[in-house]
Amino acid sequence: MSATVQATNKQSPEPKPMKLEDILQSDVWNVDEEPHIVVDYSKCEKCPTKPCIYLCPAGCYTLAGNRVVFSYEGCVECGTCRVICPMDAITWNYPKSGHGIMYRFT
Amino acid sequence: MSSTSIPSKFDVAVVGAGPAGSATAYLLAKKGFKVLLVERGRGLGDKQLFGGRVYAQPLREVWPELDKEAPIQRWVTRERVSLVSGDKALTLEFKGGERKSFTALLPQLVAWMQRKAEQAGAIFATEATVDEIMFKDGKAVGIRSGNDVVYADVTVDAEGVNRLLLERAGIVPRLSPDHIALGVKEVLRTGSSQLEAAFGIGSDEGVAWVVVGDVTRGVPGGGFIYTNKDTVSIGVVIHLKHAINAIESGQLNNHVYELVEGFRLHPYFRNLWHGATISEYGGHLTIEGGLSFAPKRLVYPGLLVVGDAAGLLLSTGINYRGVDYAVYSGKLAAEAIEYAASHGGLTYDNLLEYERKVKDSFMYRDLVRHRAVEMLMNDPTMFSKLAEVFIGLFSQMFEQDYSVPTPYEAFTGALTEHNMSLNKLMSYMITAVRGL
Numbered sequence A: 001m002s003a004t005v006q007a008t009n010k011q012s013p014e015p016k017p018m019k020l021e022d023i024l025q026s027d028v029w030n031v032d033e034e035p036h037i038v039v040d041y042s043k044c045e046k047c048p049t050k051p052c053i054y055l056c057p058a059g060c061y062t063l064a065g066n067r068v069v070f071s072y073e074g075c076v077e078c079g080t081c082r083v084i085c086p087m088d089a090i091t092w093n094y095p096k097s098g099h100g101i102m103y104r105f106t
Numbered sequence B: 001m002s003s004t005s006i007p008s009k010f011d012v013a014v015v016g017a018g019p020a021g022s023a024t025a026y027l028l029a030k031k032g033f034k035v036l037l038v039e040r041g042r043g044l045g046d047k048q049l050f051g052g053r054v055y056a057q058p059l060r061e062v063w064p065e066l067d068k069e070a071p072i073q074r075w076v077t078r079e080r081v082s083l084v085s086g087d088k089a090l091t092l093e094f095k096g097g098e099r100k101s102f103t104a105l106l107p108q109l110v111a112w113m114q115r116k117a118e119q120a121g122a123i124f125a126t127e128a129t130v131d132e133i134m135f136k137d138g139k140a141v142g143i144r145s146g147n148d149v150v151y152a153d154v155t156v157d158a159e160g161v162n163r164l165l166l167e168r169a170g171i172v173p174r175l176s177p178d179h180i181a182l183g184v185k186e187v188l189r190t191g192s193s194q195l196e197a198a199f200g201i202g203s204d205e206g207v208a209w210v211v212v213g214d215v216t217r218g219v220p221g222g223g224f225i226y227t228n229k230d231t232v233s234i235g236v237v238i239h240l241k242h243a244i245n246a247i248e249s250g251q252l253n254n255h256v257y258e259l260v261e262g263f264r265l266h267p268y269f270r271n272l273w274h275g276a277t278i279s280e281y282g283g284h285l286t287i288e289g290g291l292s293f294a295p296k297r298l299v300y301p302g303l304l305v306v307g308d309a310a311g312l313l314l315s316t317g318i319n320y321r322g323v324d325y326a327v328y329s330g331k332l333a334a335e336a337i338e339y340a341a342s343h344g345g346l347t348y349d350n351l352l353e354y355e356r357k358v359k360d361s362f363m364y365r366d367l368v369r370h371r372a373v374e375m376l377m378n379d380p381t382m383f384s385k386l387a388e389v390f391i392g393l394f395s396q397m398f399e400q401d402y403s404v405p406t407p408y409e410a411f412t413g414a415l416t417e418h419n420m421s422l423n424k425l426m427s428y429m430i431t432a433v434r435g436l
């Protein structure tokens, strides 16, 4: 007889938040070849708080060291970054006709 | 917009096929107007995201067949409001029964509205992002998408909260965080029997649930839960002005998606959707303080503004009315255009009928009456403070070892514990009650 500890005897662990990239797997996009949003990174260097890093719901703005990196592919077109950027660094548009996020249930 | 298949002159061009634009186009097409409805999305309704509950009566005025035909998820029979502080929560439930409001998935509901407009005879162009409203001598004369140009006697702007076109036309200033909130939402697939058991409801029932307190880590805002047939819509809404302040002060150093995840995993709520998979995730802006967001006018020569773009949305912290307001403003715009056409033409003076109709409507009256909400929103700590004090009160009353406090002791105990004077509490309550 082996003395294995039954998993059910352990306390069930606190559920953990999923990773954003895994959550985004549930969404569907028709990705354009060209970005619809363009960021002037030279302004980001001088941006003290970088609110886009926290507030873009799709995590399109990330930090590589101190540098902001933007990728448009997962954008859900909410417009938040355009509204919160204190440096006016963002040239914002909708994706070209028919492209971008395609919601089904929300 | 392929220029080959679409004639280039219309009576009315409607930009944006959300609830507002679809209702406008439907009613006008039904009356025999030559209407073009333009939408940037590809599939029907695929740019649509909202919380989850729609008030039915204003929609029935446009589509009397609503109850029978629309893709209704569940009629709301129970309203719940929770105050949350840490892991503790205080919940109030109201059980109604009348068919006043229903839960929906907005892409499905809007797809239904769009098909209605098309069936009524409107030309529906999808995959067409309008780049500008064209003006000639101060009057809107049509729209342009890429190289395609369409002329119309009247253009109806139904582009929603993110008003790029009105900004480009110089009609509204650049969107400011002051009047805007961000909503982030997850749709959780649980299955209908698990959902009904977990929420304690029957198969013909639905729940609309508002959560205030610290679901948003102290940033003013709130959470919502709506039961669909076999999924649950949950999400958080945060006021962008306050979010920016919270980031500056270091109070908010989480990604906004972690707020929704924190809500999904909150010990008080998480068993409602235990084991569910996330079937969709998204974000959308919404309006706080409708009237201050509204453009100066709702009518310009050749141009009417409807729905969110017109600031016609009521958000009180407890009640949220955007879809029905959008549809209703579309109805008023369609009636005004019809009125103008039968009173000598679609002139500016005749079209002003739309503004008169909006000002006479329940929407405008309510937006004026609820202005105090803006005051309330300006005190970022109020909701969470109130939640803390009330939860403190109940925790004093129920969480005991030996001694049972009198109600008075529980009350004063809760006040001192949370550093709140009776005066301050009263003034909060008065603002809150006035606002709500």
Ligand SMILES: Cc1cc2nc3c(=O)[nH]c(=O)nc-3n(C[C@H](O)[C@H](O)[C@H](O)COP(=O)(O)OP(=O)(O)OC[C@H]3O[C@@H](n4cnc5c(N)ncnc54)[C@H](O)[C@@H]3O)c2cc1C
Residues within 6 Å of the ligand: B015, B016, B017, B018, B019, B020, B021, B038, B039, B040, B041, B047, B048, B049, B050, B051, B052, B053, B054, B055, B128, B129, B130, B131, B158, B159, B160, B161, B164, B165, B182, B183, B184, B185, B235, B237, B284, B285, B286, B306, B307, B308, B309, B313, B320, B321, B322, B323, B324, B326
């Ligand atoms: C998080 C959240 C929760 C909400 N919860 C609720 C709720 O529970 N109940 C409720 O009643 N309301 C709710 N609302 C509000 C509701 O969603 C809006 O009030 C309503 O959708 C407004 O309708 P609309 O037609 O004016 O605009 P929208 O629904 O935004 O539609 C605008 C349409 O125009 C299109 N468009 C925009 N620009 C262009 C362009 N240049 N060219 C072509 N097409 C364009 C867009 O793709 C879109 O389809 C919520 C909103 C949010 C963000």
Ligand code: SF4
Residues within 6 Å of the ligand: A039, A043, A044, A045, A047, A049, A050, A051, A052, A053, A061, A068, A084, A085, A086, A087, A088, A089, A090
């Ligand atoms: S908020 Fe604007 S300026 Fe600041 S980091 Fe983000 S994009 Fe750059």
Ligand code: SF4
Residues within 6 Å of the ligand: A037, A055, A056, A057, A058, A059, A060, A074, A075, A076, A077, A078, A079, A080, A081, A082
């Ligand atoms: S529009 Fe919204 S989703 Fe897209 S990059 Fe900006 S904040 Fe992110």
